[in-house]
Amino acid sequence: MAEIRLEQLAHSYHGTPSKPADYALRQMDHVWEQGGAYALLGPSGCGKSTLLNIISGLLVPSEGRVLYDGKSVNDLSPQQRNIAQVFQFPVVYDTMTVFDNLAFPLRNQGLSRDRIDLRVREVAEALEIEPLLSRKAHNLTADEKQKVSMGRGLVRDDVAAILFDEPLTVIDPQLKWRLRRKLKEIHQRFNVTMVYVTHDQLEASTFADKIAVMYQGQIVQFGTPRELFENPQHTFVGYFIGSPGMNLLDIVLGSSGVELERRTLPVDESVVAQLRRGGEGRLQLGIRPEFVQLVAPEASTLHGQVDLVQDQGTFKIVDVRLDTPSAPVIKARLGEEEPVPEGRVGLAFPAAWQRFYRDDRLVEIAP
């Protein structure tokens, strides 16, 4: 059990990195606290697996340090760091039984037979693989194998942390539900630091208390699921979290206030004043589809045509094409039973949910 700290960490696969794009990970400082459940969330190629492998010691960072409980572990191997890791695709020892697979890390540690037996059965029960214990791992299905791989990660009770690298990729969606729930229960029961890498926001926010969103080799926000949803610190977080993502509109500060293609938006004077003080940069207005209100055309300065309605069963997504010159699309999310307007509609953005971004970073607005 340990706190994991990253100090001025950066990594490049190039021998001599010269520009920021050469870095798979740009310089970062970060802390994972003891006993927390964390997720590293990002699209493929954002550097999340690289970061995970650096934490576990499978990869040595080209710059900076990794500290476990304040001690540098840069020079330690994964064995010495005492860490468990579950990989994206199942890794099982084919010739062993499921029991032996689970017992393997414990036997390598030299635990007593009784301890091993107890621990293996506990984990097997938690993962619901008890009936498989005497089977050869070779003949299992992909998701049974993955459960065994996860079990090998969970079975050791002395680890500094357990790292998961997209462990549910090969699992059926229906089963994912159960497994995510299991993992969460296991975390609550065993009180060990867990870091979970995924590109799926549901997996991330289900599993983790706090999520680090990664984009282009950087952690662009570290926060609770609620913070990521309500206050995205970066336009990427707005886009990536939520389905569909945040609507982002290019705006300018004109003489009459916040303007979207020469149409003045109803934004508070105090907000406009704060935006004017912020200096140069590309300004964007962000509003989540959940908060976009479809109103009568007369009730708003912003109008558009309903372009497409997607019925998702539990909710509907309405695409509204604005009647401004570049005709951007704004998405609104309506409940299952809310009526869907047709043709021309007006749009309203509640002040409480308007967010402003300068060069992709959130502009903090004082109330």
Added chain:
Amino acid sequence: MSLQLDNVTLSVRGETYIDNACLMLEPGSFNVLLGHTLAGKTTLMRLMAGLDMPDRGTVRLGGRDMTHVPVRQRNVSMVYQQFINYPTLTVFDNIASPLKQAKVSRQEIARRVEETAEMLGIQHLLGRYPQELSGGQQQRTAMARALVKDADLVLFDEPLVNLDYKLREALRVEMRKLFESRHTIAVYATTEPAEALALGGTTTLLHQGRIVQSGPSDEVYRHPCNREAASLFGEPPINLMPMTIQGDECRIADLRQPRPDVWRSLPAGEYQVGIRPHHWSLQPLEEPAFRLPVVVRVAEISGSETFLHLSHDRIDLVAHLIGIHEFGVDQALEMQVACRQLFVFEPDGDLVLSPSSPRPTLASV
């Protein structure tokens, strides 16, 4: 041309893969095959394509019996989970390959490849090789190749599974548009109910090699023919609880309450109720509702939604709530669901009643 399957059955070494499948797919339709892994989706598609021959039954295309016509003599294309392209050919040549096979003239090839590439937004990549593309671009190339030859039947076997979900979101919308003005029969296999709904068209539910239900997607979703269909078409699956009707009373799990108006016509007896996870509410409802005390097992949050895993007297339940709600483990709550939103099933699983009436206006309550 329409595709018709009649009593198609396939078993391999005593194990039934497809059991007596009957299906009619109209030209220009978008058909989703929805089912768990190993439900037989891929097998059924292979039978449609002619990659496998059924033991029994017939496959008709435009009325013609094609059951034993090999795939090479049918006009079929297929897109797989893995991004399959010819690694040594450029994107242009990859897309052009089916046309070259069909000996189409050079100008015609160039025209159609460019048209298809533009539709899929990869026209700027035509000179590149597959390994220089991202996953999404590779899959777009594979899709373009499947679409370029104007096949009678295009099969998609979970084509978006290996892509990031944001990309999936975007491609899903595009897929719908791609097929809007075509006479091709599109068949799309997926394990995700949300994908079936988002793609629209018709949905066929498959379970253990059997077709459970088939029809327009929203129709199947709102009026599943039985318990199995209701639980297949929903993620998380529908909640089920035992229910008994006796006189003016009904009992759900161990809770007695007056029989709601919507169940007036039901004869007394044993039933099961089904509750879609997103119909649960935390707030008191202004209409007749069923109230259930529950204990929170775990709360899952996804972007803007919360999935509450609950239990009531050893019955596991899931609620899908809009917004972010934080709950402690073992916290006690009371959940509500409007009576008119309950599904009712016979004990053997057949649907008795599905919620159909829109929300009553306040005046009529």
Added chain:
Amino acid sequence: MKPYNNKAWWLVLPVFVLVAFSAIIPMMTVVNYSVQDIFDPSTRYFVGTEWYREILADPRLHDSLMRQFVYSFCVLAIEVPLGIIVALSMPRRGLGVPVSLILLSLPLLVPWNVVGTIWQIIGREDIGLYGWILNSLGLDYNYASNPRDAWATVLVMDVWHWTSLVALLCYSGLRSIPDVYYQAARIDRASSWAVFRYIQLPKLKNVLLIAVMLRFMDSFMIYTEPFVLTGGGPGTATTFLSQTLTQMALGQFDLGRAAAFSLIYFLIILLVTWVFYTAMTHNDNKG
């Protein structure tokens, strides 16, 4: 009723014809010889199983069969572990990979009789490098007169010639193991022995099966090397089965007996290979 399509048989036909000419017809000829006593093309008698009975009772067969088994066993016992060790110690990336691959392939390119000649010279105690060194070290080494030395030389020769094959097969097997298995093992704190025993060896099983079978069949039919080195001597120390057979068929022109011998020889190889194969694959079917 399920309609069957028999067109596929036409596609297999050319292979049948090929196999018939290359294997079945020659073999039937041998079977034919083995049951007759032939004096000249027009004079032949049917003798039934007589040749078989005679051969099975022949001490020459017993001796060379025994010798053969010991030899093949030694070859496998040395080459397989050695090949695995070589494969394990080969570099996994960098310039070392092509270099070691080329070095390992070199012996495989040398023809059998050349190998025999090389060792015949190199092992001589007067002008041969190894022979001379061994003798100057005080060891009395002479493959031409000492049966033990002759035997050892043939064995070393085979190891030198063929270990590379096993090593190359194993190397390709090792390369196909995904990195993630090694990473998982490191994280499970597996010892290098455990990595070998539970990851590498199971994943190598299929190539090892091929290596063992190839080396067994090949060594069981060894002919050229001992023939070039000592002509099967000294005495009959290095006279293996195929040489005994040749002596019989060509030297004494005993076609019937030689044919019976060949068939017994063939059956032995088939039997042993089958035993190997079943022993190494039977685990796959267990639950």
